[in-house]
Amino acid sequence: MQKSKHLPAGRKDRTMVLVDIRETKSVKASDVFLQVRPGKDFELITLLRAMLREQKVTDDQIAETGLTREQCVDFLDRAKAAKFGVFFFGMGLSMTRGKHMNSAALLTLAAELNAFTKFVAMPMRGHGNVTGADVIMRWQTGYPFGITFNRGYPRYNPGEFSTVDVLVRGDTDCAFIIGADPGATMPQPAIDHMAKVPTIVLDPHVTHTSKLAKVHITTAPAGIAAPGTAYRMDEIPLPLKPAIDSPYPSDEEVVRRINEAVAQKADWLGTRPQSIQHQPIS
């Protein structure tokens, strides 16, 4: 592990605390393992926040989370004594009961620990370039996901404009899937709607989504046979050079050609930027 000016011994200077509902292979790599009861993340984080502020917390309240007072005190002591702490959190927080409230609680705990030391929280992202998608949407629209452009400008509302909700409600009459396989990961009602409407997929592989799509366009895999930029989990952009040639076009080229073809069509909705007439303020 990386050695630095402030942590000359590398891994030995660092402490890894693992919180999970079961013992995974990561336990061997960690210094402390805290086995929390399923669905008690929000309670545990809230109790830790209370203990950090030296508020009264009962043993029964702590026991409900599956941990002991000693474990909680030890964790907070370690967190406060750290030179630079990071919470890495994943889908165990965001996809279980509580969802965004669990994540919000953890972000608050990280913020409050800054009264003692430097502390941040960082989401563990899935495979592929999930971080890149969020970052690009953020600087282009101001929002990371769950965005609609149906009024000609971006609006953000998770639960309304997010993919699963839009598909499950059946709001869309067409779906364009790029570099993702929702047919193998999303809830069945969302998959059923994609099968009903014309779905177009850009992917180097045949996927579960392409099996239900009306059109599958094979593209060159980004970073292998097509150039591009992947974002690291900490939002550092990594430019990628293709190592091999591909007979297939890149995702970017296909989207550009579709855009060009669409531009040739009549603007029957009158929604293209050049067709929006700006009214002078009187």
Next chain:
Amino acid sequence: MSSIRLLLNPTRTAKQGVQVNIGKFSDEYIQMTTTLTCHADDMAAIGVSDGDSVRVRTEHGEAQFTCVQGKVPEGMVFVPYGPPTCKLMGGDTDGTGMPTSKGWEVDVEPVQ
């Protein structure tokens, strides 16, 4: 043999991440996403032994898995995400955009 209620936890695994890039129609990927890891006592309660088929039901759907014994807490079952777990998920996101796809109660019964 009977149906019992357990907490289902679809997970991501490193092997699954590798298989995603090899192909989701490979035998290995299909086997991985249809293998349910269960506690020994829970398997005894369901009435199945290692390698038997079980049916998992939710209010939204059902799917069949191969049940294997593993080091998991009692009352919980684990399976890598995939098309079978999609069938068990509901479309409601509680207004968050995120479907509940971990830690929900399911009925597990042996396949006769």
